[in-house]
Amino acid sequence: MALPEHLRFIERGWLSANNVVFGGEAPAIIDTGYCTHAAQTVLLVQGALDDLRAGPLARIINTHLHSDHCGGNAALLAAWPQAQVAVPPGEAQAARDWDEAALTYRATAQDCPRFAVHAVLTPGERIQLGPLYWEVLAAPGHDPHSVVLYQRHHKLLISADALWENGFGVVFPELEGEQAFDEVAGTLDVIEALNIDCVLPGHGGLFHDAQAAVARARVRLEGFVRAPSKHARYAVKALVMYRMMAEQRISEDALVQLLAPAHFYRVVAQRWAAGDTAALLHDVINELVERGQLVRRTDAGTASPTLLLAA
Numbered sequence: 001m002a003l004p005e006h007l008r009f010i011e012r013g014w015l016s017a018n019n020v021v022f023g024g025e026a027p028a029i030i031d032t033g034y035c036t037h038a039a040q041t042v043l044l045v046q047g048a049l050d051d052l053r054a055g056p057l058a059r060i061i062n063t064h065l066h067s068d069h070c071g072g073n074a075a076l077l078a079a080w081p082q083a084q085v086a087v088p089p090g091e092a093q094a095a096r097d098w099d100e101a102a103l104t105y106r107a108t109a110q111d112c113p114r115f116a117v118h119a120v121l122t123p124g125e126r127i128q129l130g131p132l133y134w135e136v137l138a139a140p141g142h143d144p145h146s147v148v149l150y151q152r153h154h155k156l157l158i159s160a161d162a163l164w165e166n167g168f169g170v171v172f173p174e175l176e177g178e179q180a181f182d183e184v185a186g187t188l189d190v191i192e193a194l195n196i197d198c199v200l201p202g203h204g205g206l207f208h209d210a211q212a213a214v215a216r217a218r219v220r221l222e223g224f225v226r227a228p229s230k231h232a233r234y235a236v237k238a239l240v241m242y243r244m245m246a247e248q249r250i251s252e253d254a255l256v257q258l259l260a261p262a263h264f265y266r267v268v269a270q271r272w273a274a275g276d277t278a279a280l281l282h283d284v285i286n287e288l289v290e291r292g293q294l295v296r297r298t299d300a301g302t303a304s305p306t307l308l309l310a311a
Helices: 035-052 073-079 089-097 181-192 210-226 228-247 252-259 263-272 277-290
Strands: 007-010 019-022 028-030 059-061 084-087 126-129 132-138 147-151 156-160 198-201 249-251 294-297 306-309
Touching: 007 035, 019 035, 035 073, 059 073, 084 089, 132 181, 181 210, 210 228, 228 249, 228 252, 228 263, 228 277, 228 306, 249 252, 252 277, 252 306, 263 277, 277 294
Parallel strands: 028 059, 059 084, 156 198
Antiparallel strands: 007 019, 019 028, 126 132, 132 147, 147 156, 249 306, 294 306
8 A cells, every 4th residue: 555645654673663754834753763863863854855845844743752752852853943843732741841750761761852842732633744634542551641643534543652563562551550451452442443554653564454453452462461460571571672772782780780770670570579670680681582682792801791682
């Protein structure tokens, strides 16, 4: 299926969320990647705008404010100072105050350069992107404030982390003991009721069989509901791998020292690992090494092994 000619979908690696760039009178981007890739994001957006024969970037829209979805905001604003940033209303004040605790950057030991917020993206409204109008739909679960965008005529869904081809994002409220799996199920209900020909997810390639993806997501969700500890461990593995994608290589002790003070790791350790955050992290690292996702290398004269991403 060909996407509308005024739209470009940019698939990124897992450290940075995918980008969707729109041409038209007010060129826009949905989600901006992680700060480590900010310079690349600027180049990719400029390339997309040139390809679309569009003017300067005018709008930056974030489906939610996890660092891999808004980490490029500041760099894009530096490149296009006239651009206006719109975020979901539940996160707007925290972003304006730059409350890194409320925004979860401290809690996950991740980075995000500060950026200005100019508008809110309210569920239930319709926004124009290029020549088409998109419906803004609430999509709580992975993040309580997240939204997705749906284009009814072309049957397109920008799903962020609410639905991937094989799953969905970590359900962060559940790590705090909040009941959020029901919200994930409700969001899947909303998506399943839509007439969708193509999904543009926050991570991974675009895909066409939304119903099959929803069915796979439900199976995954049911497993997490039956065993919340399984979800918690999945979350720690995902966060460790995310940090490793940013670091590329780091000593094991340094990685544990970096992550252990962060709130989410401590909460998971308190609930499922007898409160020993360092032991939990070493155990997860061992599993990632055994599964071939990380490489542990012991160098002569070093006190701690070096961890690298597997090739």
